[in-house]
Every structure is written in structure tokens, then in C-alpha cells.
Amino acid sequence: MEKKELLYEGKAKKLYLTSDENLIWVEYLDQATALNGARKDQISGKGELNNQITSTIFRYLTQRGIKNHFIEQLSKTEQLVKKVQIIPLEVVIRNIAAGSFSKRLGVPEGKKLIEPIVEFYYKDDQLDDPFVNEDHIYYLQLAKPEEISELKTQALAINKILIELFAKVGLVLVDFKLEFGRSNGKMLLADEVTPDTCRLWDERTNEHMDKDVYRRGLGDLIPVYQEVYNRLSELTEEK
Ligand code: C5P
Numbered sequence: 635m636e637k638k639e640l641l642y643e644g645k646a647k648k649l650y651l652t653s654d655e656n657l658i659w660v661e662y663l664d665q666a667t668a669l670n671g672a673r674k675d676q677i678s679g680k681g682e683l684n685n686q687i688t689s690t691i692f693r694y695l696t697q698r699g700i701k702n703h704f705i706e707q708l709s710k711t712e713q714l715v716k717k718v719q720i721i722p723l724e725v726v727i728r729n730i731a732a733g734s735f736s737k738r739l740g741v742p743e744g745k746k747l748i749e750p751i752v753e754f755y756y757k758d759d760q761l762d763d764p765f766v767n768e769d770h771i772y773y774l775q776l777a778k779p780e781e782i783s784e785l786k787t788q789a790l791a792i793n794k795i796l797i798e799l800f801a802k803v804g805l806v807l808v809d810f811k812l813e814f815g816r817s818n819g820k821m822l823l824a825d826e827v828t829p830d831t832c833r834l835w836d837e838r839t840n841e842h843m844d845k846d847v848y849r850r851g852l853g854d855l856i857p858v859y860q861e862v863y864n865r866l867s868e869l870t871e872e873k
Contacts, residue, residue: 635659635714645671646684646830655717660685662711666830668849670762675848682710683859688826689713690866691799695823698795700788702823703815718815718824721777722757723766725785727793728809732833733846735809744840750793752786757813784821785814792823800834803865805843808833829859 636653643649645667650659662681667674685707692704703715728751731741735751754771755763766774768782777785789812800807810832813825825831829844836843843862848855 645674646681647826652714657705658715658717659708660713660715662688662713666845666848666855668845670759677848677855679856680859683856683863684826684828684830685711685713687859687863687866688828690863690870691796691827692823694799694870695792695795695827700792700795700823701820703817715824716817716822718817718822720757720813720815720824721781721785721821723771723776723785723813724755724757724763725789725812725814726753726755726809727751727789727812728753729793729797730806730808730833730835732808750790752789754782754785781821788812788814788821788823796827796832799866799869801837803862803869804837805862805865806835806837808835829862834862 635657637659638651638653641649641651641658646663646665648661648663650661652659662685664676664678664681665674666677666680689704689707692702695702696704703718705714705716707713728735729747731745731747732743735741736743754766756766756770756774756776757763771777771782772779792812796810797807810827812823814821815824832844833846834843835841842852843858847853847858
């Protein structure tokens with residue numbers, strides 16, 4: 635497999651074409667952003683940790699029947715994935731009130747939700763990723779009604795698996811964001827699942843074990859991400 639030209643540079647990773655038109659070479663970067671890119675910092679070691687964490691999680695999801703883009707981890711910072719047409723939606727699943735949900739609805743952070751809540755945001759930097767409902771998604775032709783319900787079903791199934799996975803390593807999955815893509819008419823989980831895209835609270839201490847450490851200026855991100863990786867890798871290596 636040969637790495638070819640740069641296809642896209644995002645906030646936390648670079649995507650390259652490969653000698654196989656169906657595969658993409660992903661490189662995770664040592665970069666953290668907040669406020670839709672308005673705040674940006676180089677954080678040495680972050681790319682490596684995120685790549686290792688998301689690779690571990692995608693392997694775990696594959697074993698549990700979740701269709702996704704992951705092929706293999708190539709190095710500490712790189713992985714190979716299937717090329718998909720990304721659906722421009724951020725699918726957010728919430729188990730406990732936090733972040734924008736708490737702010738918008740006045741629900742105190744930490745309040746457990748009766749049922750998981752699925753939200754959609756339109757991925758558009760110019761518009762600051764606005765909250766959209768199913769009618770908006772349909773109107774904007776981002777997904778068909780049956781795809782919207784599949785997104786929800788998939789998101790809730792992934793939520794169940796991840797709640798259990800993180801609970802096994804003493805972490806509470808507060809909320810997280812997923813992205814999906816289409817490949818040969820099938821919907822695949824794509825992008826990443828990392829502490830950049832999940833809120834994880836330590837079960838015992840309630841400490842933030844995710845990007846809120848950076849967003850809220852609570853300290854150094856690396857030891858926190860390292861701890862998440864250590865716990866996950868100990869668990870998955872045992873099997
Ligand atoms: O900010 P908000 O409370 O809406 O975030 C909900 C979840 O989605 C958090 O886990 C956050 O890390 C994730 N998220 C993300 N990328 C965004 C917005 C939110 O990964 N652009």
C-alpha cells in the first residue's frame with residue numbers, strides 16, 4: 635500500500651489517497667482545537683494517543699458487529715480506512731447532561747437522562763455546525779428518511795456497546811459524537827472515537843478524562859489521554 639497525495643486536512647488529522655482508490659491513509663496530528671478552530675494548540679503526543687485509542691475502539695466495535703470504515707492501524711499515528719462519502723452530520727448521543735445541552739436547556743451538568751438522546755448537527759464550519767432536526771436534514775438533502783432512522787438505530791447500538799466498554803475501565807460515557815459515511819450503498823461508522831469526541835468522566839472521582847481538560851483549561855491533556863489508553867489497552871489485551 636502506497637501513500638499518495640493529501641486529500642484533506644482537518645483539525646486533528648490529515649487524509650491521504652493511496653494506491654488503492656478504495657482506501658484512505660489517515661494521519662493523526664498533534665493538534666487540539668476548540669471553538670470550531672478559533673483556539674488551536676500543538677500538543678505533542680496527542681496524535682499518537684488518539685490513533686491508538688480510536689483503533690482500539692474500532693476493533694472492539696468490529697468484533698461486536700458494527701459496520702465501520704476501519705481496516706488497520708499502520709503505525710502509532712497512522713491508520714488505513716475504507717474510503718466513504720461522509721454524511722455531513724455530527725450525530726451526538728447523550729447519556730448525561732453536559733456541555734451545549736446543559737447550556738441550551740438549563741439542565742444541570744451531571745444530571746442523568748432517562749433515555750439516551752440523539753441529536754444531529756449540520757457539519758458546516760461557515761455556519762458553526764448548527765443543530766438540525768430530521769425535517770432540516772431531509773430538506774437539505776443530507777440523508778433520506780430511512781437513512782436518518784438507520785443513523786439513530788446505529789448510534790444507539792454503538793452507545794450501548796461503548797457505555798459497557800468504558801464502564802469496564804471505570805469511565806462514564808457522558809456523551810459523544812459520531813460520523814457516518816456511505817460506501818457501496820451501505821452506511822458505515824467513520825471518523826474517530828477518542829477523548830476528543832467523547833465526554834468521559836472517571837467513575838470514582840468524576841474527573842474529566844477528555845478534551846474538556848483542554849476546552850476548560852483544567853490542565854495537561856496528555857496524561858489524561860494516556861490514562862484512557864492504558865485502561866482500554868489493558869482491557870482489550872487481556873481478551
Ligand atoms: O458541545 P456539546 O455538548 O454539544 O458536545 C457533545 C459531544 O460531542 C461531546 O462529547 C463533544 O466532545 C462532541 N463533539 C465533537 N465535535 C464537535 C462537537 C461536539 O466531537 N464538533
